[in-house]
Amino acid sequence: MSHQTLNLVDIAVDAGAIRLVDGVSLTLARGEVVALVGASGSGKSLTCAAALDALPAGTRRQGGQVWLDGAPIAPERLRGRVVASVLQNPRSAFNPVRTLGDHAEETLQALGMEKSCWKERIHRALREAGLDEPQRLLGLYPFEMSGGMLQRAMIALALASEAPFLFADEPTTDLDVIHQREILDLLAGLRERFGLGILLITHDMGVVARLADRVLVMDQGCVQESAPVEAIFRQPRHAVTRALVAAHLSLYPAQEITP
Amino acid sequence: MSLLSARDVHHHYSRTSLFRTRTAVAVLEDVSLELQPGEIVGLLGRSGCGKSTLARLLTGLETPTRGEVLFEGAALSRLDKARRRDFRRRVQMVFQDPQGAVNPRLTVAEIIGEPLIHLTDLPRARHAGRIVKLLKRAGLAAPMAHRYPFELSGGELQRVCIARALASNPSLIVLDEAVSNLDLHLQIQMLDLFALLSREQGVAFLFVTHDLRLVERVCSRVLVMERGRVVENAAVSAPLSLVSSEGRALAEAVLPALPRRLSTAREHLAPERVC
Ligand SMILES: Nc1ncnc2c1ncn2[C@@H]1O[C@H](COP(=O)(O)OP(=O)(O)OP(=O)(O)O)[C@@H](O)[C@H]1O
Ligand SMILES: Nc1ncnc2c1ncn2[C@@H]1O[C@H](COP(=O)(O)OP(=O)(O)OP(=O)(O)O)[C@@H](O)[C@H]1O
Ligand SMILES: [Mg+2]
Ligand SMILES: [Mg+2]
Numbered sequence: 001m002s003h004q005t006l007n008l009v010d011i012a013v014d015a016g017a018i019r020l021v022d023g024v025s026l027t028l029a030r031g032e033v034v035a036l037v038g039a040s041g042s043g044k045s046l047t048c049a050a051a052l053d054a055l056p057a058g059t060r061r062q063g064g065q066v067w068l069d070g071a072p073i074a075p076e077r078l079r080g081r082v083v084a085s086v087l088q089n090p091r092s093a094f095n096p097v098r099t100l101g102d103h104a105e106e107t108l109q110a111l112g113m114e115k116s117c118w119k120e121r122i123h124r125a126l127r128e129a130g131l132d133e134p135q136r137l138l139g140l141y142p143f144e145m146s147g148g149m150l151q152r153a154m155i156a157l158a159l160a161s162e163a164p165f166l167f168a169d170e171p172t173t174d175l176d177v178i179h180q181r182e183i184l185d186l187l188a189g190l191r192e193r194f195g196l197g198i199l200l201i202t203h204d205m206g207v208v209a210r211l212a213d214r215v216l217v218m219d220q221g222c223v224q225e226s227a228p229v230e231a232i233f234r235q236p237r238h239a240v241t242r243a244l245v246a247a248h249l250s251l252y253p254a255q256e257i258t259p
Numbered sequence: 260m261s262l263l264s265a266r267d268v269h270h271h272y273s274r275t276s277l278f279r280t281r282t283a284v285a286v287l288e289d290v291s292l293e294l295q296p297g298e299i300v301g302l303l304g305r306s307g308c309g310k311s312t313l314a315r316l317l318t319g320l321e322t323p324t325r326g327e328v329l330f331e332g333a334a335l336s337r338l339d340k341a342r343r344r345d346f347r348r349r350v351q352m353v354f355q356d357p358q359g360a361v362n363p364r365l366t367v368a369e370i371i372g373e374p375l376i377h378l379t380d381l382p383r384a385r386h387a388g389r390i391v392k393l394l395k396r397a398g399l400a401a402p403m404a405h406r407y408p409f410e411l412s413g414g415e416l417q418r419v420c421i422a423r424a425l426a427s428n429p430s431l432i433v434l435d436e437a438v439s440n441l442d443l444h445l446q447i448q449m450l451d452l453f454a455l456l457s458r459e460q461g462v463a464f465l466f467v468t469h470d471l472r473l474v475e476r477v478c479s480r481v482l483v484m485e486r487g488r489v490v491e492n493a494a495v496s497a498p499l500s501l502v503s504s505e506g507r508a509l510a511e512a513v514l515p516a517l518p519r520r521l522s523t524a525r526e527h528l529a530p531e532r533v534c
Binding site for chain 1: 441
């Protein structure tokens, strides 16, 4: 698979007469991590969902296009094969009456993968996501797994698809710092080795600092600032960006942040 | 007297396997702890170590396989009806998974109104006003009251759950990763609110989190769990210094403040140029 770039062009989302996302454009290349940050309710998840044609009931895409390697592509054709996704709320992404193994089979079947490869692929993906004992875990129902286990399982299912791009919406919110570091290292490794292109939604500027190449800051449905990660931390221009960076740095002792 | 305590709590889940043999999975072992009025206690530990399970036992949603949870000195298993209602009003929980914790068919106003109806004597005529006030405390605007859960962002729904937990004027709120979907600015705003409630009204909080930076900022005491056991119980100082090997492993994994290229640039600066 040799897809190289994904463009979201002028994405807009409405709920009734209210505009929730207003003309968001971004480019994501293979091997690149673009972070989408901004206050709660600024439109990050809806932007991502609109690009994949997975908007929640009550909202509608009002315009915009997605381009793959310079040609328009229908959003529903992206999902799964071209773009794997990790949703903001892991528990709601799983059907409560089906085991993790059922979910894994469904995912791999939808990708048309040879059945004889399933087991090896899914076991490896679970281990990579920090879940030991994959055989036991595949037999568990969602209610038998902790929040962080579900989050890692969802990441594993996304990675098992080996899609060239990943949209990850708050992928580490339920993880302790050790598992978080492992997942971020894993994603960084996939970017290096396999050229995974990642659109990363997060509120944690520490995650941004660790992984992102470029940062887009959203506020009230619009992108207010877009810059390389170093510039975002060193010279934030927009008030929203300055507030995000200042709040983040206020959690660290002075000697760790003086440039 | 402690507000809430756990005494030698053990908890197992049993599974019936394919071959109908029942196996018990030990999730908590020998957990004892005390929570005092007005305290803000952090609870740290790796994913799967039993934090949410402990939270469910402390709030009476599940009963421990062995051991007791005590509310103001009285075992939960032996509370009479009136004391049980008092416990349900005064001990609230904000769940790790906000989507699963609300009825999707209710509006935000109805969700926050439920504890007002069932747990308080506030006259119905005053519910609407109280709901708006609670929303405001959680940083949400009044019109939000008419929306349904699916019409909210992740962080907005999380704050609706916080507003609901505040509704019955509880004495203790167990926060299970309750600010994890909020941007930092809002997280700090919520933590400041919790600190104010603890100072002015003596509300206690058990703050389950993975963010050690927030523990250092708001908690007076911290518990560290490892595989179902409490391995450290320490006063919080700034900077946070943990002594158990699990606590140290967590502290060591905190993300750096700045992007690597910026921090390496700093390391290469001559010392006199560092201001
Ligand atoms: N059906 C709807 N009707 C009206 N408003 C909606 C609807 N769905 C979402 N919204 C609003 O759209 C805004 C953007 O939502 P979105 O989920 O994209 O936010 P977000 O940036 O991901 O926030 P968070 O960080 O809290 O997850 C929110 O303010 C939300 O209340
Ligand atoms: N209903 C259940 N049946 C069987 N096992 C369960 C059940 N609930 C939890 N467990 C198991 O208990 C262990 C602890 O789960 P718990 O949800 O308490 O962890 P946690 O510390 O909250 O983790 P996280 O930080 O990931 O949320 C996990 O191994 C989980 O698989
Ligand atoms: Mg969101
Ligand atoms: Mg949990």
